Amino acid sequence: MSLDSKSTAPAHPTPEHGRTSALGSLLKLRELPVVLALVVLVAVTAAINPLFLSEQGIKDLLLNATILMILAVGQTLVIITRNIDLSVGSILGLVAFSTGSLFVAAPNLPIVAVFVLGMLFGAVLGGLNGLLITIAKVPALVITLGTLYIFRGINNAWAGGTQYFAGDRPEAFGNLSVDTALGFPVITLIAVVVVAIVAVYMLGTRPGRDLYAIGSDPDAARLFGIPVTRRVLLAFVVNGLLAGLAGVLYASRFNSVGATTGSGLELDVVAAAVVGGVAIFGGSGTVVGAAIGALLLTTITSALTALRVDKFWQQAIVGILILAAVVIDRIASVRSARKLRIAEARNV
């Protein structure tokens, strides 16, 4: 929300905007609740079970969050444009399986090439979604629900009962999720770099800002001269690309990839974005928030295990968290709408 008001602020230069202190703008950050929740969660868990913050504990936390983080970043781009992509789980599965079969077919392929191929494959699948949505003008929810089934079906037909295990892949590839650099697992570093790049892109470049404008009001964006079709397509391609990257990393992180890899992941991803403060109707939210949301969701699972809470409560708690995020988002938007109204009234 804060980003959104920033982008529209120049149209109504209000004196109030200039006077907000650094602390005030920090308190208004949409990511603040989720960061606080994460800090409290980690602190409480660590106080009760010190092993939670051991070196291995932190490494596990980060490893678990990596894939969801990357997916949530891609999903955020799409949601900001007032669309949604439900097919990411299927894209991830398809790319993960193709990575597995690629290593079997061409064992000597450099790992970088595998990453590039996986991301390209994902981008093609995402682009397919984007083309269907932008050219046929059909709502994203419907198209990606359809491609969720189609991609999964292709994955099923291709894989059948085949599964590729970690032994089928070169050791260096699997080591990406074992080795650490600066205390971080390598694949987590990849995720952090992705988050940083996309965050800068969304904050500081014209296409990035355009995505927010499109999500706030597609018609106004079109009238303003923003190439809406191209930008939305871009969001879907990037989302597919990132889902592809997540798929390759999935193949590195987990022992087996098969026909059902990544199924059901799509709602987790949307949930992570929503928890991270991305408004489901577009126009506001940040990729950093979504990444932290993903970290929070996966951390809860580990924390509950560390706290010896009945594991069956995990999903219910995730549900409550999502609802809380939605309510907070609502309160924030109501408050900022009221503030805008008052500011405008004073201005006139």
Next chain:
Amino acid sequence: MSDPSASPTAVQPEGHQPESGPPPKGRRMAATPGSTKTAAEAGRKPARSRTGKADTSTVLAVSKGRTGAARMLLGRDAIMIYVLLVVVLYASIVIPRFASPVTVGFLLLDVIPTLLIALPMTLVIISGEIDLSVASIAGLTSALMGVLWQGGMNIALVLVICVLAGLVAGAFNGVLIAYLGLPSLAVTIGTLALFRGLALVVIGDNAVANFPPGLTAFFTSKLGGTGIPTVMIGVVVLIIAFAVVLHFTPFGRGLFALGYSKEAATFVGIDVARSKFLLYLATGTVSALAGIYWTLRYSSARSDNASGLELAVIAAVLLGGVSIFGGKGSIPGVLAGVLLIGTINYALKLDRVSEVVLIIVTGSLLIISVVAPNIASAIRRARHSRQVRSAPLP
């Protein structure tokens, strides 16, 4: 609904640059030899309407829609029903053993959960909202049912409590969405996790299977030799009830208005919040019924019962011609959509097509069903604008 459909109209020429290239050529070619025809048209049109302004409005009205019997026989629902009939006929001829009571029985038994939940889902989507938590409510009911029955409660009481649980779950959604005004997509993603989580809390990873044999037998029993499951009687009653509510009551008409424009609906005097709340009560209750059915049909109460059903239901409803933006759709169309997916899946299974390919069919059907009308209307629009442009100025 009106905005997104209106905006493509405005940008269509720009977006379809490569496509709109050829038409002008074709138009010019058609115009030169057929100049007598355009003259005849020009002679006819002003005769029908005196002023030039009314002329365009009649053209618009013609392209807009049909009335009366033609509308019923050529509408989106009717097309779905034709497609269903063709598929059933084709399957009965081509696939051995398809046309038999056994088919009817298993097909319907398989399709009942989707069919049940699709009814309130149709109303919800027509009113411009969505409910992703339906399958989780069914799972929660199933888990509750298993635990209560295991605990030695009377089965009739168990069933009543389960339906009430569905009602409460629906009311929870309803309060958040209708009265607090939260976006339904986000809320029901939350309750999707919450209700499924509660199901896990209730029953853990146990499964309860020892339901009274009389009851489970009843749920798989057939009506005589027809192969129609006995439960279908109840399902048909529900179908009729929902169809009547949607198509023949002021409440139902109000839902269409709601889907088109909430503001307008409010001004017409529709209690928007109350209508939405009632819809979520209905989805909760019917999802509970589907959960009970699922439990007794497979005589197994587990926390993961019916998981993933929400997307299958929504796919079927959208295939049945309900617009995801709200304001458009009908119960007969949705019935055809649900049965179409069920029939194709069953026929392909009988034809030894591997089960994994089936979801490709479901997905493709869904995409074609939404893309095809858009392409058709784009073509119609292009033809219409060509007509308007080629009409000589008075």
